[in-house]
Amino acid sequence: MNNCERPRIRPSRSGRLGRTHPPKDLTRNPDSKLAARIAQCKAEGRPALVGYLPAGYPTVEESVEAAVALGQNGADIIEIGIPYSDPVMDGTVIQNATTQALANGVRVADAFTVVQAVSERTDAVPVVMTYWNPVLQTGVDEFSRRLRDAGGAGMITPDLIPDEAADWFEASQKYGLDRIFLVAPSTTRERMDMTVKASSGFVYAVSIMGVTGARDQVSSAAEDVVARAREAGAENVCVGLGVSNRGHVEEIGAYADGVIVGTALVRAWARAVPRPSAA
Numbered sequence: 001m002n003n004c005e006r007p008r009i010r011p012s013r014s015g016r017l018g019r020t021h022p023p024k025d026l027t028r029n030p031d032s033k034l035a036a037r038i039a040q041c042k043a044e045g046r047p048a049l050v051g052y053l054p055a056g057y058p059t060v061e062e063s064v065e066a067a068v069a070l071g072q073n074g075a076d077i078i079e080i081g082i083p084y085s086d087p088v089m090d091g092t093v094i095q096n097a098t099t100q101a102l103a104n105g106v107r108v109a110d111a112f113t114v115v116q117a118v119s120e121r122t123d124a125v126p127v128v129m130t131y132w133n134p135v136l137q138t139g140v141d142e143f144s145r146r147l148r149d150a151g152g153a154g155m156i157t158p159d160l161i162p163d164e165a166a167d168w169f170e171a172s173q174k175y176g177l178d179r180i181f182l183v184a185p186s187t188t189r190e191r192m193d194m195t196v197k198a199s200s201g202f203v204y205a206v207s208i209m210g211v212t213g214a215r216d217q218v219s220s221a222a223e224d225v226v227a228r229a230r231e232a233g234a235e236n237v238c239v240g241l242g243v244s245n246r247g248h249v250e251e252i253g254a255y256a257d258g259v260i261v262g263t264a265l266v267r268a269w270a271r272a273v274p275r276p277s278a279a
Helices: 033-043 060-071 092-103 108-121 132-138 140-150 166-175 189-198 221-231 246-253 263-272
Strands: 048-054 077-081 125-129 154-156 178-180 203-206 237-240 258-261
Touching: 033 048, 033 125, 033 178, 048 060, 048 092, 048 237, 048 263, 060 077, 060 108, 077 108, 092 263, 108 125, 108 132, 108 140, 132 140, 140 166, 154 166, 166 178, 189 221, 203 221, 221 237, 246 258, 258 263
Parallel strands: 048 077, 048 258, 077 125, 125 154, 154 178, 203 237, 237 258
Antiparallel strands: none
């Protein structure tokens, strides 16, 4: 999970290598659907439940129905993952699911189909979780416009850091989308300040160093990461990686604004997916 600590420097639009800090006039989204939903959950005395499912697994149609069912059965926010061929953050369970989705021909456009279904058929707030290359391939402005048009509230970008997000800053403000960046136990004070300033909706706190996957215990570092993000000015902090049962949700919910469940949901969905019988 060192992506957020040791950034790869990409060419800027001018063709030069370099980093930029978030612009001074960057503001949090005043119309944030994510912030509004988390505020609603706080008023109800509970953390927001954030669920993750990959688009296109095992098929686009089935992933639509799975995401809608999740939204109709308690999820406040739903992350729709875009399958990618080099998923450096994903553990085995999610990798297997996204590999199958890719083999079945899932496209970036299919993620917008899932987002739209969640937006239109449930009360959950949909966001996209994606590595940055699919966004670049689509075009940052075009991707952002299509996400907004589908009813998406924002984007979680695990391999994008604020230093390299100039185009995303511009597009997010243009289309009213939330920017969800990641912080981790190894995040320095300087980077924590920068990341919190660049984020809107919520800050994604990684509870452990490593890839996704359900764990038996919640990392003791999780609460410290949340506290440090709050000290840096974060209004909402949601914790992910390693959440696998109700006890984890209750434990994390005592100090975080939201709890993100990914691998445990994908594993349950994988067990429910019919497998072709052997010939």
